[in-house]
Amino acid sequence: MSIELSQFIPSFLEESFEGLELMESSLLSLQPGDDEAINSIFRAAHSIKGGAGTFGFDQVTEFTHLVETLLDEMRDGRREIAQADIEILLDSVDCIRILIEAARDDTSYDEDKIAKTSQALEQTLNTSQSVTSNENSPKADSGLTLWNILFVPEHHLVQTGNDPLLLFSALADLGFLSVQAKINELPALTDMDAEEIYIGWQLELKTYASEADIREVFEWVEDECRLEISQMEAVNLPAEDVPKKEVNTSEEAIESSPEIAAKPTAPSEKDDTPSPLSQSNQQAPTANKQDKSSPKAKQEVGSIRVGVDKVDMLINLVGELVITQSMLSELGNDFEMNKVERLTSGLEQLLQNTKELQESVMRIRMLPISFAFNRFPRLVHDLSKKTGKEIELVIKGEQTELDKTVMEQIGDPLVHLVRNAVDHGIEFSDVRVAKGKPAKGTITLDAYHLGGNIVIEINDDGGGIDREAVFNKAVEKNIIEPTTSLSDSQVFDLLFEPGFSTAKELSDISGRGVGMDVVKRNIQALGGRIQVESTPGKGSTFKVNLPLTLAILDGQLVRVGTETYIIPLITIVESLQAKSELINRVSGDVILYRLREDNVPVIPIYQLFNICADSESIDDALLVVVEADGLKIGLMVDDLLAQQQVVIKSLEDNYQQVEGISGATILGDGSVAMILDIPGMIQLATHRAQRNQQVNIQTKIAEGETV
Amino acid sequence: MDIQALATEVPIEGEYSLEGVDFITNGEQYLTFLLDTEQYAVDILCVEEIRSWENPTKIPNAPIYVKGVINMRGVIVPIVDLRLKFNIGKAKYTETTVVIVLTVESNQKSRTIGFVVDAVSDVLNAEENEVKAAPTIGGCVPLHFVTGLINVGDNVVTLLNVEALQAIEKHKSIQG
């Protein structure tokens, strides 16, 4: 097509998805009598339909038309708002979403679902599906014809904004026009109203166009005029400069009558006319396909909407930085020792500027968590229906901001936790009432900032977690020994053990998919952690702790020999000086440290990494106790250095993945330091311990001992 | 016709007209360097920069010829000592020890690695037909690293394949 429409498609898609979200949330909270809500739902559907038609998403148009019709009846008051209707409309929102995504990605979709919902809509409407058709009547194949047109407008025509002369010029585009005004019925000058029209016209039009085409030019004024169109003759006329511009939407090419074929006057405009979009619901227009990038599974966009206020703040801070820089630059020009104080204060200023700038920039990537929370009303609504439990969802802190990428990845784990709360947390209404609780269960989602992190809480006022049951199950699954003594929170942590999933879930898993262990792993991959609190009979709270951004972490610098390593602060439980009496050597070379009730394996880093350390003896060694996956280990280091925020740099870009190392960073002095991969090291330690146990058991067997 | 005179008068798009340099070459250019007393060369287009030796940060359990990583303008770059990799001469680290940083693109990914050598020599121009095949026997350097040999005067320069050089074997597992 001569005007490229496809550039507007991303905007339309964004708009439509937003509209669908609006429709969904409005439908979920719709109260009878809320006219404004119904209107806005209608408008959203209407916009989607209009846009879909314009950009050629015909299936979307067709389907949405039904939805719009139903909504129209509701907003007109012709139909009462019934719960059943709302359910159908919610289903329809899903369908529209599916159809738009399928059109966008050029993939197939679940036709059954669409058909089912369509049927439901039709039944509700008691109408048969009307195909949105903007087909202009097919043009008769006319040769060059001379038409006689009588056009006598009513007096007030110009007050509608129509101008006969402009209509004629539009008519002239169809062919060769001659115009004659009829002034024989003019009233006297004094009787004329300046805002009225008293003239009629006789026109002659030589054109290839059909009568329908001609009438179309007058379509807006046809009720306000006398219009007579008669064909004079289909003539063997010289073509002259009869333009053959096809502006209307006929698919058939107007064939020139044989006489004309010989004349080379038909201009090339006809060839430029593109195939129309508005006709035929079946054709998939080419515009859509042109700029198609490879279809994406999710709408993970490479763009962010940033509030102007954030940008302005950034500009201010950069301005301050520039000032500080030129001040320092000047100081440096003729530096003398007496200027040292000014230099120091300048550098402090620089530190301040940099910190503020860093915070400000990070905030640009931050979006309110409402984007992640907004799928839950619908989810809980559907789950409530499916399980037959009465559940209310309360959302708090939805304005709390977090990094865009973190938000995109935390969605699935949160869904699983909410599902879990519905399935295992909230009891059935009768059970609740028997316990003296309100029949409706409440699930609360909350988010807030705490010390450089964001905390997301999923709370339910259900039955709480049965400590005994969890413990016994873990023993059953050989995750722990029956004799292990664990605190409550340690027991709850067992829920996240890989082996803990029920048999049914296991069959879904096949390596991926749902499971509390996957949730925990995903959270840890984001640099966060998850904790569980629960009170029997009262409910449970799952707390997810996430760093505000992925690329930066708070680290503890440690020294082993001549090497500096970084331990993520979030993993550190405590640091201590080992007391020899608490050290136990078990089954060979595994060293355990007695930390209160835990036996913590000790990892000598120098051994693991094959480097020289100051001291190789555990006695009196400095231990940094870290935790991941509910397991603790003690890392043996020579010295604790500073704590600082570090920027995580990839080791894999130019090298490869290294066991025990999760990345690298650049310290203040420009040198590189390795960041320890705590979960990885813990796994290593566990495997080692297990392997050693195996070896020992086998050795014992070989030696004839009973095991 | 004085070609050099022409060179200074006629501006070529995208190129500098260099005085005293014959800009009409058909072949490739190579950076030559020394490992012990032997001459080696790499395609000059891969050379990102030449740095003096600085102590890198060690990588745990890396092969012995991977000395560690350095910070190059914010990017973490591994340092490989070719003398240790090919077992040529003694790997000494003095003020004249040099690191040639090479960048190669493959599979839409680009990799930058620094290689420690004894010294850097000239830029060598050589046409395609001047690169001879390497003999299949002898030589310190395994054949898959060698693109060919170039005769320069009395000497032989071994042309190395940078992509092959960049391949690093996986670390031995810590569990070992």
Add this chain to the structure above:
Amino acid sequence: MTKILVVDDSNSIRDMVSFTLKSAGYQTVEAKDGQEGLTSAKSTNFDLVISDVNMPIMDGISLCQELRKMPSFKFTPILMLTTESSTDMKMKGKAAGATGWLVKPFNPEKLLATIKRVVR
């Protein structure tokens, strides 16, 4: 230069119409609902107003009525963009003083050709 006011609450439609008109050499001003459109009209003389019907705050029909009350817009062509081609819609539009209508979806070519009936 012919100045056209484009009123529609849908960004993508508004952008598309405006872009089409601009490519044909017209000057455009955009508004996202009837109220904004009316405010714009109060300070600028337009040669044509193209407006959607269903919009929040002030819909197209009301906008048309309000514009017709202003002397500067008494004879200005006002076109309604609508997805409904029912007579009912046309009646409503005419009653409000609309000049004509354009049925959505339309392609850019149709838009340009149609407005030739009311602007130069």
